[in-house]
Amino acid sequence: MSLKICCLAALALFSTKIMAQKSNLNYPKTEKGNHIDKYFGADVADPYRWLEDDRAENTKAWVKTQVAFTQNYLDKIPYRNDIGKQLKEIWNYEKISAPFEEGNYTYFYKNDGLQAQSVLYRTNTSGKTEVFLDPNKFSDKGTTSLSGVSFNKKGNLVAYSISEGGSDWNKIIIMDVETKKILDEPVTAKFSGASWYKDEGFYYSKYDQPKEGSQLSGMTDMHKVYFHKLGTSVSDDTLIKGGADFKRRYMSIGVSDDERYLILSASDATNGNELYIKDLEKKNSEFVAIQTGYDFNTDIVETVGNTIYVSTDKNAPNKKLQKFDINNPKVWTDVIPETENVLSISTGGGFLFATYMKDAVSIVKQYDFNGKLMREIALPGKGTAGGFGGKKSQKNLYYSFSNFITPSTTFKINAATGVSEVYQKPNVKFSPENYISEQVFYTSKDGTKIPMMISYKKGLKMDGKNPTILYGYGGFNISITPSFSVVNAIWMENGGIYAVANIRGGGEYGKKWHDAGTKMQKKNVFEDFIAAGEYLQKNKYTSPNFMALSGRSNGGLLVGATMTMRPDLAKVAFPGVGVLDMLRYNKFTAGAGWSYDYGTAEDSKEMFEYLKSYSPVHNVKSGKCYPSTMVITGDHDDRVVPAHSFKFGAELQAKQDCKNPVLIRIETDAGHGAGRSTDQVIAENADIISFALFEMGIEKLNK
Incomplete structure (x- = not known):
């Protein structure tokens, strides 16, 4: 059943009922404190500092009132349930992953359609298929997810990781593949897989557990690498690397496929890494430094005897594949040039x-x-x-x-x-032949050409009145490449345009493109995004009253910065799980590791002033009309802590100078995004689509 948006000529007009609802916005009261920080002699007020304590009773009470306020507003959108039903209908199709072989079995993931989590199945050599791991049975709410599986070489042992409530903290559970008997106690880890060495045990990475009461927000800045030997207590696990004599924020460790090499990658930020190799065939061997310092990104791709293949951006911003001999690790030769x-x-x-x-x-x-x-x-x-x-x-x-x-x-x-x-x-109940996805190139403020993909239903009239979502990310060398989403399918089916701008800060054009959107050049990212919106409006795809800005995590920062820099650009804004307090982001969990992209307020007076000039929390001004905003976060987000969203939402609610609402949508039992149940994802996206259309003035939908 498809929904059609009606009354396009009158979309800019709100009904009397909607206007009345907007005029009665009584936001929950948010107490203001008098906390002040000093940066290079400058006083910076932080009136909502108390919201950083997400376990305090007053914060919990505030969250409860915000959740109620948001739900009360959303409940009054007349077609919200219809959109939820359509999302559920299109979501309900069988999803099967590519198979992979381990030992005597072929494994694959499958979701029947609306299962909270995908189930891991296996097929034996005689063709019999059975459930191997069903994360839907891990918790009553479906909010405990299977975040990874690792088999040993023989395929008779598995270490599988589970995440509870979307947390980055995982429990690694060890199991005999044939009997499904659990072996040993669970291993607690974060930002880690499990890499087996023969049948003896596996390597993994973890931080020391934050103190009680700060499990979600406590800093995690010293990764350590351990080896867990099967049949022993976790407390007896061997420390391989890490601690005061080798302090690194991130470390990953893995055993090569031939089980000859132990490979360690270490870094202090999300860009640049050190690389070390240990030859396990040599008794009492030490790690050999292959790359030190953090100027380049180098990863081992494969090992073939003494030959090591590496992918690197060293002297190759777009990356190349090289190789070297383990006995002469300083001489690298090209295999696939840049x-x-x-x-x-x-x-x-x-x-x-x-x-x-x-x-x-x-x-x-x-x-x-x-x-x-x-x-x-x-x-x-x-x-x-x-x-x-x-x-x-x-x-x-x-x-x-x-x-x-x-x-x-x-x-x-x-x-x-x-x-x-x-x-x-x-x-999927979707017909690609009825849609267009085109790539355009537009010019940013400084003359840089930026690509953008624009997708919509054929026959759409370009009259400036099409509901449009402009999505972006722009950071951490992450590329936003074309991908299908049933959520976007529903948006387009109902007359919407979905546009994705490949702005600087991402990895679409290599390291130079990434670096052009970092530190003192970070505003390039926001200018690129603003220029994308202006292009769409100039070319009559849409207009300010029919545009929504969307982004998550670093993309949440993008939306927050854009809407405070240019509040007139769009009617609606969705800063999701965003990094929004740029003066304090490095004080929580692994946030300090993002300094390559952002810099920190402690680096220099110049860096502090630059961060403060775009930090969304610090740039909400009284007397301004900001877009209708839904700030989105999860109460268990231990990557970008919810305090970012709490403080930004509180600032907006206190200073909004027009009838555009400011909602703070707080998902319970949810983290940064991964591992959420299907019901949670559908509900959030129903809220996003219905809120966007409602705020754009769409009064009803025709079936």
């Missing part, structure tokens, strides 16, 4: 698969391990391809392909011939 397009590498079936990103769209080439080009993989269109990974012995590999109007389809590829065939095509 090109004008950003490179990422995967291995499988005894080959290298190079995925290039050209204007945010995938091109895939297959090489042998000597760097000889075998072929370019024929993709079904312009979009995002991912996968191609697997064991060296695999004959068939799998990859996915999607774009903004093509549901993600899984393909099987013969590694020897390069021939692909459809493996799994989802049965």
